Amino acid sequence: MKSHGYAALTKSAALTPYNFERREAGARDVVVEIAYCGICHSDIHQVRDEWGGSMYPMVPGHEIVGRVTAVGGDVKKFKIGDLAGIGVMVDSCRVCTNCKADLEQYCQKGFVGTYNAKGYDGTVVHGGYANNIVCDERYVHTLSAKFEGKLAGVAPLLCAGITTYSPMRHWGAGPGKKVGVVGLGGLGHMGLKFAHSFGAHVVQFTTSESKIADAKRLGADEVVISKDADAMAKHAASFDFILDCVSAPHDLNAYLKLLKLDATLCLVGLSEEQLPVAPFSLTSYRVALAGSNIGGMPETQEMLDYCADHGILSDVEVVSVGQLGEAYERVVKSDVKYRFVIDMATLGLRA
Ligand code: NAP
Ligand code: ZN
Ligand code: ZN
Secondary structure, three states, X not given: OEEEEEEEOOOOOOOEEEXXXXXXXXXXXXXXXXXXXXXXXXXXXXXXXXXXXXOOOEOOOOOEXXXXXXXXXXXXXXXXXXEEEEOOEEEOOOOOHHHHOOOHHHOOOOOEEOOOEEOOOOOEEOOOOEOEEEEEHHHOEEOOHHHOOOHHHHHHHHXXXXXXXXXXXXXXXXXXOEEEEEOOOHHHHXXXXXXXXXXXXXXXXXXXXXXXXXXXXXXXXXXEEOOOHHHHHOOOOOEEEEEEXXXXXXXXXXXXXXXXXXXXXXXXXXXXXXXXXXXXXXXXXXXXXXXOOOOOHHHHHHHHHHHHHHOOOOOEEEEOHHHHHHHHHHHHOOOOOOEEEEEOHHHHHHO
């Protein structure tokens, strides 16, 4: 299937227009014409090879929403014209213990990422900075009709949304719980919205004084500037759960000290550097340091339906394909409010 989009050709070059072939749609596949694709910080990490092992050319993008334009003969969930969403995975082994437990993100064979990855047949797969995509319907989400006309704000739910929803659910963010969110970027602002929606008392940690008012508008009961040691000390040993959404090296011990007995600090942020932990930060209150990776297919569908029912969308700035470089620079400077989303109609204008 012919596709065109934007690709990174090397780790240092600007993204550039790129024509490529995807596999032809099979019986269980749907073809989605992409309307919007979010810009996740993981796209930038991978385009710039900050985690190592990047494959070029790379068409990034795993926050994909659009409309179904073709369905294979065995497809059950979709018909032509339906809204559809694709996130971080396009395949997994389907038979391992974790896949069978609806936790495909922890597939023991390794799930197939939406881009910068190879399918199990060895072919390189490309992501959503493109006009279309083909995917087995098992890895495509239905989108409520309530999302019609709001698709730009839906796209980031496919990664930033599920990556924060899943740990908030797993560790029980809700009434009576004091929950922290570290970093007010794409993931952080969704974590804040979910923790607030689930009824927790939410404290947003940020390095950016300019984001205080927005954090309150997005649902924070309190906002702490993490560089202010006195403000941090006031929250010592008081949190039930903290979700760390920071994309760069930072001090985990400062947050471990804020956990109460048996509480958990969960990392979703994926700094390219190791983050040192002082043993006393863990032992003093028997606290846990954990991590979490996106969410399984059923939980992602649950999250999308929850957002449709509760009117939760990402706060987005819509950009054209011509603004990708500028958007990447602003994300890296923590100046995203609070997710960039590419309007794929602008691809046509430049093709
Ligand atoms: P983002 O929009 O760039 O947000 C990151 C935020 O972290 C920034 O807005 C900033 O918030 C804070 N920050 C940045 N540099 C910092 C530093 N040096 N010290 C302290 N705080 C800093 O990124 P994102 O798209 O939300 O992604 C966040 C991280 O999660 C990335 O590493 C990404 O790869 C990873 N990720 C993981 C998963 C998963 O499944 N585990 C899924 C998606 C993304 P303030 O201005 O408020 O301080
Ligand atoms: Zn992502
Ligand atoms: Zn598996």
